Each structure stands twice: as C-alpha cells, then as structure tokens.
Amino acid sequence: MSGPTSVPAPAVTAAARSARATHQPGGRRDSRPKRIVIHGILILACVIAAFPIIRVLSVALRPGNRLLDSEFKLIPEGATLNAFVHVLTETDLPLWLFNSLVITTGTAIVGLLVAATSAYAFSRFKFPGRGVGLTALLATQLIPAAMLLVPLYLLAVQFKLANSYVGMVIALSVTAVPFSIWILKGYYDTVPIELEEAARIDGCSQLEAFWRILLPLSTPALVVVFLFNFLAAWNDYFLARILLSKEELLTWPLGLQRFQAQFQAQWNDLAAASILISVPVVLLFLYSSKWLVSGVTAGGVKG
Amino acid sequence: MSLDAVVTAIQQVGLTLIVIAIAVAALEGVLYLLLVRGLKTRLATPLMLVAPAFVGLAILIVYPLLWELNVSFTNMSLRNFRDPGFLGLENGMFVGLDNYVEVFTRPVLQLTTFWQLLLQTVLWTVINVTLHVAGGMALALLLHRQMRGKGIYRALIILPWAIPQVIALLIWRTEYNNEYGAANQLLRMAGFDGVPWLSDPFWNFIAMIITNVWLGIPFMMVIILGGLSSISSEYYEAAEMDGANSRQSFRAITLPLLRPVLTPAIILGTVWTFNNINVPFFINQNELETSDILVTALFRMAFQYNRYGDAAAFAFVIFIILLVFTVFYVRRTGSLRGAYE
Numbered sequence: 001m002s003g004p005t006s007v008p009a010p011a012v013t014a015a016a017r018s019a020r021a022t023h024q025p026g027g028r029r030d031s032r033p034k035r036i037v038i039h040g041i042l043i044l045a046c047v048i049a050a051f052p053i054i055r056v057l058s059v060a061l062r063p064g065n066r067l068l069d070s071e072f073k074l075i076p077e078g079a080t081l082n083a084f085v086h087v088l089t090e091t092d093l094p095l096w097l098f099n100s101l102v103i104t105t106g107t108a109i110v111g112l113l114v115a116a117t118s119a120y121a122f123s124r125f126k127f128p129g130r131g132v133g134l135t136a137l138l139a140t141q142l143i144p145a146a147m148l149l150v151p152l153y154l155l156a157v158q159f160k161l162a163n164s165y166v167g168m169v170i171a172l173s174v175t176a177v178p179f180s181i182w183i184l185k186g187y188y189d190t191v192p193i194e195l196e197e198a199a200r201i202d203g204c205s206q207l208e209a210f211w212r213i214l215l216p217l218s219t220p221a222l223v224v225v226f227l228f229n230f231l232a233a234w235n236d237y238f239l240a241r242i243l244l245s246k247e248e249l250l251t252w253p254l255g256l257q258r259f260q261a262q263f264q265a266q267w268n269d270l271a272a273a274s275i276l277i278s279v280p281v282v283l284l285f286l287y288s289s290k291w292l293v294s295g296v297t298a299g300g301v302k303g
Numbered sequence: 304m305s306l307d308a309v310v311t312a313i314q315q316v317g318l319t320l321i322v323i324a325i326a327v328a329a330l331e332g333v334l335y336l337l338l339v340r341g342l343k344t345r346l347a348t349p350l351m352l353v354a355p356a357f358v359g360l361a362i363l364i365v366y367p368l369l370w371e372l373n374v375s376f377t378n379m380s381l382r383n384f385r386d387p388g389f390l391g392l393e394n395g396m397f398v399g400l401d402n403y404v405e406v407f408t409r410p411v412l413q414l415t416t417f418w419q420l421l422l423q424t425v426l427w428t429v430i431n432v433t434l435h436v437a438g439g440m441a442l443a444l445l446l447h448r449q450m451r452g453k454g455i456y457r458a459l460i461i462l463p464w465a466i467p468q469v470i471a472l473l474i475w476r477t478e479y480n481n482e483y484g485a486a487n488q489l490l491r492m493a494g495f496d497g498v499p500w501l502s503d504p505f506w507n508f509i510a511m512i513i514t515n516v517w518l519g520i521p522f523m524m525v526i527i528l529g530g531l532s533s534i535s536s537e538y539y540e541a542a543e544m545d546g547a548n549s550r551q552s553f554r555a556i557t558l559p560l561l562r563p564v565l566t567p568a569i570i571l572g573t574v575w576t577f578n579n580i581n582v583p584f585f586i587n588q589n590e591l592e593t594s595d596i597l598v599t600a601l602f603r604m605a606f607q608y609n610r611y612g613d614a615a616a617f618a619f620v621i622f623i624i625l626l627v628f629t630v631f632y633v634r635r636t637g638s639l640r641g642a643y644e
Contacts, residue, residue, distance in 0.1 A: 030448065038445050039452075045442055046459040048517070052474040053462060055485060095305075099312050106316040110323055118356040125349035133353065140364055141571075142625050144578040146602040147618035150611060151367035151374070158386065165315035166322060174363040177356050206348060235467050238580065242606065248308040249315075253469040260473065267477070274470045285465035286458050 053278075060084065060271035083272035093273050095248070096255035103168055103251060104233040111173040111180055111229040116222065118177075119184035120210050124193065134185075137178035145238060148175075153242045163246045171239055176229045183228070187221035188214060227288050234281060252277055327355050375402055375616040381609035402616035411600050411617065412608065414592045421624075424577060424596040427512065431576045432569060434516045439523025444557075446524075447531045457528075464521035472585035475514045476501075479586070486510075504593035507586065511594065515582045523568065530564035531557070566636045570629065577625060597621050 030038065061079040087093045121127070122134060152171060153162075161167035195217070196209040204212065215222070237253040244250060250258070256277070259270055334354055338347035377391035378398045391397040407417050446456060463471060478484040479500035487497035500510045534557065542552040583599040595603070601621060605614035 035450070038448075038450070042442075042445055042452075042456045042460075046456060049460050049462045049521070051485070052471065052478060053466065055478065056474050095308050098309060102312045102316045106320055110320070114356045114359065118353045121349040121352035125346075125352075127346050127349040130349075133357070136360075139626075140360065142574055142578075142622065142629055143364070143368070144580070144598045144601070144618070144621060144625070146578075146580050146598045146605070147371070147622055148364065148367060149602070150605045150614050150618060151371040152363075153606075154374070154379075154611060155367060155370065165312070166319045169316060169319045170323065170359070171363055174359040177359065181356065235469065237469050238602075248305075248311055253467075256469065256473065270473070274474065278466045278470055281467055282462070282465045286461065 056271045056274055059267050060275055062268050083268035084276065087269050087273045087276065091259070091269070091273075092247075092250070092255060093252070093259075093276070096250050096252040097277065099249060100234060100251040100253075103165055103172070104230055106165075106169045107172040107176070107233040108226050108230040110169065111176045112222065112226050114173065115177050115180035115184055115225060116215070119181045119188055120214065122181065122185045123188035124196075124210075134182075137181055140175075140178045149238055149242055152239070156243055162243055163249060164243075165249070167243055168239060171243075172233045172236060173229065176232050180225045180229060183225055184218070184221055187218055191217050224288060227284065231281065231285070330354055330358060371615045371618060374612055375619055376400070377612045378402075379611040379615075380613075384609075384611075396612075398612065402613050403620065405613065406617050406620050412592050412595075412603060415595065415600070417620075419593075420595060420597050420600055423508070423594070424598075427508075427583075427596050428573055428576045430512055431515050431519060432572050434512075435519040435523045435572055435576075436565070436569065438516065438520040439525075439527050442520065442524045443527035443531055447528060460524060461521045463518050464525075468518070468581050469585070471518065472514070472581060475510075475517075476585055476588055479510050501586075501588050502591075504591050507589075507591055507594040511583050511586045514586055515576070515579065518582065519572070519576070523572065526564060526568045527561065530561045533564075534560045570632055570636075573632075574625065574629065 058076055060083050061081070062076045063080050063082070122130060152167075156162045156167050191214060196204075196206075196213050199209040199213050200206065235253070236251070240251045240254050244254065256270070256273060259266075259273065331351055331354065334347070334351050338344055338350060373390060374387060376399060377387040377396040378401075379385075379387050379391070379396060383396065385394070385396075387396045388394060409416075411417055411420055442460060446453060446460075479486050481487060481497060481499065481501070484500070486500055490497055498506050500506050538556045538560075539552055542556060547555065578598055579596075580598045580602055583594070583596050584602065587594055587599065590603070590607075592600070592603075598621065601614060601617050604610050604617060
C-alpha cells in the first residue's frame with residue numbers, strides 16, 4: 001500500500017554524483033572543540049536511533065525468569081540464546097517468514113516487470129494521454145491506504161478472494177507500480193537516447209534496443225525499484241490483516257501480533273523473533289542505501 | 304512448519320503469477336490485433352507498453368474507488384451486508400447524501416467530531432513534518448563534512464527507517480508501558496513521575512509524535528544529504544571571500560539551492576504523515592478515540608464498527624481535503640515542473 005511503509009527509494013542519479021563531491025562547506029577544517037561537539041551530537045543521535053533495537057536485543061537474550069527487569073544492560077545476567085532456538089523450532093515463525101518471502105518475491109517481480117515497460121513508454125514516446133497518465137500516477141499516491149482497504153475488502157469477500165494470495169500479490173504489486181514508474185522514468189530520462197538510436201541503425205528493433213541497451217544501463221535503478229517493491233510488500237500489515245485469516249497463510253506481521261496476544265509474558269520470544277525478521281531486511285537496506293538518495297525527488301531535481 | 308503449508312504457499316503464489324501472465328498475454332494479443340493489424344497506428348508500441356500497468360490500476364484502484372463512491376450513497380453495514388447494486392436504488396439501501404452530511408454533523412465514531420479529528424490530524428502533520436525537516440537538516444549539516452566515522456554514523460542513524468515498521472512500532476509500544484517501559488523508567492531515573500503514555504489521550508498523542516519523529520528523520524536526512532552534496536563548493540568559497548559568515552551562506556546558498564530537493568520531499572512527507580495509519584494504529588493500543596487521526600478513525604469505522612456506507616463517504620471527504628492541499632501546494636511551488644518533458 002502507499003504510505004510511509006513503502007520505502008521511498010533511490011535515485012541513483014544524484015547518488016553517483018554525491019559520492020564524489022564531498023566538499024567541506026566553507027572550505028576550512030573545523031576547530032578541535034567544534035569537532036568534539038559535532039561527534040558528541042552525532043553519537044547521541046546514533047544512540048537514540050539504535051536505542052529500541054539495543055533494548056530488544058537485550059530482552060531477547062534474557063533468561064525466562066528475568067523478563068521484567070528494569071535494568072539497562074546490553075548483555076543481561078545469565079544471557080541465553082534459548083529464545084532464538086525456541087521461536088525457530090517450536091513456533092510457526094518459520095512458516096510466517098516463508099509465506100511473507102513467497103508473497104513478497106512474487107510481488108516484487110510482477111511490479112518490476114510492469115513498471116519497467118511502462119516507464120519506457122513514458123520516457124521514450126509521445127502519445128496522447130501521456131501527461132494525464134503521469135499525473136494520474138502521482139494522484140494515486142494521495143489515496144489513503146485505509147480508503148482502498150474498504151472496497152478491496154468488500155470486493156474480496158464478494159469475489160471469494162479473501163484467504164488467498166491471488167488478491168494479495170496483485171494488490172501489492174499494483175499499488176507499488178505508480179511510484180516505481182516515476183523512479184524508472186526519471187532514470188531512463190538520464191540515459192542518452194543516442195545509444196538506442198545507434199543500436200537501431202545497426203539493425204536492432206525498438207524493443208531489442210530497450211532490452212539490450214537501456215535495461216542493462218539501468219540496472220542500478222531496476223535493483224532499487226525491486227528492493228522498494230520487496231520492502232513495501234515485506235512490511236505490509238493492513239492488507240494482510242483484512243485479507244488473510246487462515247492459520248497456514250499468515251504473514252509475519254500478523255503472526256507476530258498473534259504471538260504477542262498468545263504468550264502474554266514471553267517478551268523474549270517476541271524480541272528474538274523481531275530480531276530474526278529485522279536483520280536480513282536491515283542488511284539489505286543498508287547495502288542499498290548507497291542508491292537510496294532521493295528517487296522521490298528525481299523529477300523535481302531535474303526540473 | 305509443515306510441508307503442506309509450504310506447498311500451499313508456493314502453489315498459491317505460482318497460480319497467481321500464471322493468472323497474471325495469461326491475463327497480460329491476452330491483453331497484449333487483443334491490443335496487437337486491434338492496433339497493429341486493425342488500425343495500423345504508430346502509437347501501438349507505447350500503448351501496448353503501458354497497457355498492463357494501467358489495466359492493473361484500473362482494476363485495483365479505479366474500480367474499487369468507483370465502487371466505494373457507490374457504497375458511500377448507501378447504508379451498507381454489517382447488519383445490512385449485501386451487494387447494494389447501483390446506488391442501492393433497487394433494494395432500498397439508497398440514502399442520498401446522508402452519509403456525507405453525517406460526517407460533519409455526528410460524532411465520527413462515538414465521541415470525537417470530524418472537526419476535532421481534522422484539528423488533530425493537522426497538528427499531527429504539521430508537528431511531525433516540521434520536526435522531520437528540522438532534525439533531518441541538522442543531522443545532514445553535521446554529517447556533510449570530512450570526518451572520521453561518517454559511514455558508521457550514517458548507517459546507525461538510518462536504522463529507524465531500515466527496520467520493518469511493524470516491529471519498530473511493537474517495540475515502541477512496549478517501551479511506553481507504564482511500569483516496565485523505557486520511557487517511564489528514564490523519566491523516573493531523572494526524578495520525574497511516570498506518564499500514562501498509553502491510557503491518557505494527550506500523552507498518547509505525544510507518544511505517537513515521538514515515535515513518528517524517530518521514524519521519519521532518517522528519510523529527510525538522506526534526502527537533504529543528497530541535496531547538499533550536489534551544491535558546488537565554489538559557491539561557499541566565493542561567499543567566504545566576500546566575508547560571509549556561515550549563517551549568511553546557509554541562508555543565501557544552502558537553503559535556496561536545496562529547495563528543488565526539499566519541496567517535493569516536504570509535499571511527499573506531508574501526504575505520508577497525513578495518511579499514516581501504522582503509527583497511530585499501533586501506538587494507540589487502547590483505541591482511545593480522542594487521540595485518533597482521520598485515517599485511523601476511518602479504519603476503525605470500517606473494520607471495527609463495520610459501518611461501510613459511512614466509512615466510504617468519510618474516505619472521500621478525507622481524500623478531497625488532501626487533494627485540494629496538494630494541488631494548491633504543487634501549483635504554488637511549481638515543484639513538478641520539468642518532470643513532464
């Protein structure tokens with residue numbers, strides 16, 4: 001769904017430039033006390049940013065009898081990895097993660113294919129309805145998720161699509177498409193059209209030129225759009241909540257909630273599960289953050 | 304995790320992909336016959352390229368919205384749960400503009416009126432976006448220099464944006480717990496009394512804002528950092544030669560040159576914050592109606608009170624508010640000029 005869950009991705013364009021041009025505003029080196037103050041503020045910001053994660057790590061390591069301690073130690077007394085073993089072997093967490101992974105991968109592939117081709121049309125062709133189409137894509141970003149959930153739920157009930165992944169995958173990939181098209185169009189626009197023209201003179205058809213020249217040159221943008229769709233679907237909670245209720249179909253956000261309700265006191269299980277879910281996503285995100293500069297602003301920057 | 308469940312998941316998603324592939328192939332086939340063979344138009348290629356996306360959007364966004372518009376004129380609810388047909392004219396579900404009038408004249412759920420919710424939403428949006436931009440700007444300016452550990456700082460500060468939001472929100476929610484949560488423990492360590500973060504509407508609203516500011520600053524910081532590094536250092540060198548101090552060069556160089564990056568980010572941030580359902584929904588654990596914002600009230604109206612007709616009308620009122628704001632703001636700032644070439 002749209003909204004802040006969707007990770008606004010990238011703009012690969014500005015990223016490359018920015019990596020090189022790290023200049024010193026003002027041109028001089030900071031004085032020593034100023035440097036200490038700056039490092040101090042940044043360290044404080046890092047602590048605040050990481051604080052909940054540190055806390056959850058510490059809860060996950062606690063042995064079962066000290067869950068409600070009010071200590072602030074990173075490694076608690078009698079630290080144990082039991083909670084991690086427990087959630088992986090004795091709960092449905094692996095199933096929820098698997099379900100999420102399958103839905104998310106399907107969504108990201110469909111979303112990327114659809115967006116990559118549409119963006120090509122918007123970038124390289126003039127056709128009636130082009131401007132209107134671009135505006136319409138932007139307008140979809142204004143629709144509150146809650147507004148779409150009402151009819152999607154009622155229609156899913158009517159067409160018996162509740163409790164199936166068909167509705168989930170289609171809805172998730174389509175809602176991610178408008179933003180993906182804008183990012184890819186912005187990136188395609190920065191690739192010189194002469195390259196494709198040269199290929200066509202050499203005998204490529206238009207679609208071959210797209211497939212063989214433009215797409216390979218746009219790999220960074222394609223990777224980022226794939227990630228953006230992947231993360232948006234991975235983090236979806238509300239669509240799954242209204243469409244899925246069968247135990248074996250649950251995705252991790254729903255499972256995790258069930259967890260919290262079922263094992264009222266088992267904070268360490270919840271914490272361990274949270275960490276297991278977060279780590280791969282955080283690594284993926286940090287890895288791609290080179291490109292995550294400002295896809296959202298690509299259009300504006302260019303103008 | 305049983306084998307059956309794994310097979311079910313793969314089957315379902317595989318089936319979906321096949322359905323989509325067949326639908327796209329059929330659509331392209333029809334378009335090919337129509338445009339290439341029939342009309343022989345040069346527009347065939349672009350139209351065939353955009354068709355899958357726009358048909359998808361028509362089925363999953365336009366059609367549901369039209370259907371919702373239809374429902375908004377009926378009294379569909381859990382007690383009256385049947386297909387209304389066209390405006391509910393044939394089965395007596397038609398209520399005209401009643402739902403729209405009631406949005407403004409009756410409490411939205413049970414206690415709060417539309418106007419109070421609107422005020423809370425505007426406050427929520429303005430406070431959040433202001434703090435996001437201010438915090439993001441401050442951190443970006445600090446990070447935008449040659450220094451040791453820059454990459455580590457950046458990676459750590461980005462964390463709130465990187466971890467899955469549902470998890471971040473579940474963590475924050477437990478940290479607001481009266482006795483065991485970190486928020487009150489820290490307050491007590493500093494010698495204050497604990498605060499009822501989850502049960503008092505005012506403090507719950509503050510808790511929502513703290514959480515969302517924590518979540519939203521990294522995005523603005525990354526955007527502003529990108530903007531800062533595209534400003535050539537020559538401007539600053541020239542300003543320094545002319546004797547400008549750092550505050551003057553910030554106002555005369557940094558701010559104006561950041562505008563093309565900042566304006567779209569602010570518009571987007573505003574829309575996202577206005578529409579943010581996750582944070583208020585998860586932090587407002589006790590379902591305090593009085594600290595809801597518009598979109599969470601909408602979700603509760605539809606899925607807890609099951610008042611579908613009312614919710615549909617309410618949704619369109621919210622959408623129109625947002626649309627008017629955005630069109631006005633985009634026009635005034637001209638921030639999308641150039642994106643259409």
